[in-house]
Amino acid sequence: MTSRPAANPTVDRRRFLSRAFQATGLLLLAGCDNLSRSDWFQALLGKTEQVTKEAQRVLSPRQAMAKEFTLDDLSPVFPANGTSDPESEEYQALAKNGFAGWKLEIGGLVQTPSRLSLDELRALPSRTQITRHDCVEGWSAIAKWKGGKLSELLERVRPLPSARYIVFHCADPDEDGRPYYESIDFEDAHHPQTILAYEINDLALPIQHGAPVRLRVERQLGYKQAKYIMRIELVESFESIAGGKGGYWEDQGYEWYAGI
Numbered sequence: 001m002t003s004r005p006a007a008n009p010t011v012d013r014r015r016f017l018s019r020a021f022q023a024t025g026l027l028l029l030a031g032c033d034n035l036s037r038s039d040w041f042q043a044l045l046g047k048t049e050q051v052t053k054e055a056q057r058v059l060s061p062r063q064a065m066a067k068e069f070t071l072d073d074l075s076p077v078f079p080a081n082g083t084s085d086p087e088s089e090e091y092q093a094l095a096k097n098g099f100a101g102w103k104l105e106i107g108g109l110v111q112t113p114s115r116l117s118l119d120e121l122r123a124l125p126s127r128t129q130i131t132r133h134d135c136v137e138g139w140s141a142i143a144k145w146k147g148g149k150l151s152e153l154l155e156r157v158r159p160l161p162s163a164r165y166i167v168f169h170c171a172d173p174d175e176d177g178r179p180y181y182e183s184i185d186f187e188d189a190h191h192p193q194t195i196l197a198y199e200i201n202d203l204a205l206p207i208q209h210g211a212p213v214r215l216r217v218e219r220q221l222g223y224k225q226a227k228y229i230m231r232i233e234l235v236e237s238f239e240s241i242a243g244g245k246g247g248y249w250e251d252q253g254y255e256w257y258a259g260i
Contacts, residue, residue, distance in 0.1 A: 066193055066218035066260075069130045074201065075141040078133070080208035083172040083180070086228055091171035099212040104196075106153065108233035109163035114156060118198065118212050124148035124156075127195050134260055135222040145216050147197035151190045153232075159186075163234040167241060168215055171228035174248070182226035183238065183246040183256075184217055193218040196229065221258035223249050 086092070094102050099118055107113040128146040150166070166189045170180040188194055197216045198205050205211045210227025217224050224247075238244050243251030250256045 063191065064219075066131055069132065069142050071130065071144070073130065073142050074144060078141045078143045078200065078209070079135075079139065080206075081135075081137075083227065084208040086170075086172035088171045088173060091228065091230075095207060095211070102212050104213065104229065105231040106157050106234075107231070108167070108235055109160040110234050111158035111160060112156065116153075121148050121153075121196060121213065122198060125152045127192065129193055129195075129216075129218070131193070131216070131218045133222050133225070136254075136258075144199075144201050145195065145197040146199040146202075147195035147213070147216060149192070150194045150196060150215075151192075153196070154186075154189060157234075159234050162236045165235050165238065165246065167233045167235055167238075167246075168226040168229050169231040169233060170226050171230050178242070178248070180226065180228075180248045181242060182215065182224055182248065184215075184220075184224065188217050188220065191217070191219065219259055221260055223247075223254065224258050 102118055103115040104117075104121060105113075105115050126146055126148050128144065130142060130144045132140050132142045134140045154166070163186075165183050165185055167181060167183045170182070172180045174180070184194070194215075194217045196213050197210075198213050200206070200209055205214065210229075213229045214227040215225050215229065235241070238246045242248070245251045246256045247254070
């Protein structure tokens, strides 16, 4: 999934409601749309998501690796759905200059705020992996990614003890001008396969795939793979960020934890 999934949030929400009821041993009722508007039911969904998240981590240990493939498995085409060319004036100016002036800002609850150029990001310890991208819309594609390890970047900026989440602020706004953002926790941030990718299939990441840098967090669904990253912020909570749910699509009703 890219930064702008075309999936219908209502359809996706109903899928999640069904999963939530199955997890709690209840039957999905025809009136689930009315239920979903109630405060108590929203609280139930939040608790169910946490149960699902914790259950998955019990069954699949923290450092379990997503399946990796071979060069023979590469998909002939890796779809570039969602935003393919951000309309932000700042982004367009950077792209016109080949991202020579791009700087990745890392701040928030850190001891050493930093700004890294693309060359400096490339100088970090990197990882190359061939993995499958699973989209909530139902399609999958396999690609080869190379990028700097997010864990190495976090070690460089030295998070404060109060930091709980890593938030990725992106260049692509929606039709109403709201910027895309996404987040993960420290468990996923320190996973060996979580990288800030700057190459796909041995080529510099093209604009349609999120240039100059996108997130790859391989054990989660595609809408967590933020593109066009401009700034990383370490926070204690999401309360003061956009809709307060930890991501652009989460603010629209998607699950925050999209583990696969």
